[in-house]
Amino acid sequence: MNSLKIYINPIWMFLLLFVFISNSYAEDKPNIQFEDFWIVSPPEVARSAAGYGIIRNTGNEADTLTHICTESASVMLHKTEIESGMAKMIHLKNIVIEPNSELVLKPMSFHLMFMDLSDDFFKENAEITLYLEFEKSGRFEIKLPVRSSWD
Numbered sequence: 001m002n003s004l005k006i007y008i009n010p011i012w013m014f015l016l017l018f019v020f021i022s023n024s025y026a027e028d029k030p031n032i033q034f035e036d037f038w039i040v041s042p043p044e045v046a047r048s049a050a051g052y053g054i055i056r057n058t059g060n061e062a063d064t065l066t067h068i069c070t071e072s073a074s075v076m077l078h079k080t081e082i083e084s085g086m087a088k089m090i091h092l093k094n095i096v097i098e099p100n101s102e103l104v105l106k107p108m109s110f111h112l113m114f115m116d117l118s119d120d121f122f123k124e125n126a127e128i129t130l131y132l133e134f135e136k137s138g139r140f141e142i143k144l145p146v147r148s149s150w151d
């Protein structure tokens, strides 16, 4: 009887471990990544600047961007829409990033709008720290170089 017990125990251990591992693989969660974020260098007299980049969710659950901020300006997420021939910017308070999808911020579409720019924007090789908060993934900190062109 004793030898049987010793024989069974490792099998149960293996099964439990297997259940544990397969469960953690099946877990639904978002996986947020940032790519190619940058800010278009504003002219000296400008009071606003646009920022572009890609927010990617490679996870299998949606997540919502609920807040963005920086110490160097006030910032909002905007979307440009054409309405009867006129470009108009809409302020989005939050936005859902669906699973396995991306939100592309680009001209005439979604973009970051920086206003009340501090001197940080006009320094040489300027880099702006942006904080982004997601409902499920929490807070991220990314650095956006201020550049005059796309490359």
Ligand SMILES: [Cu+2]
Residues within 6 Å of the ligand: 078, 079, 089, 111, 112, 113
């Ligand atoms: Cu805008």
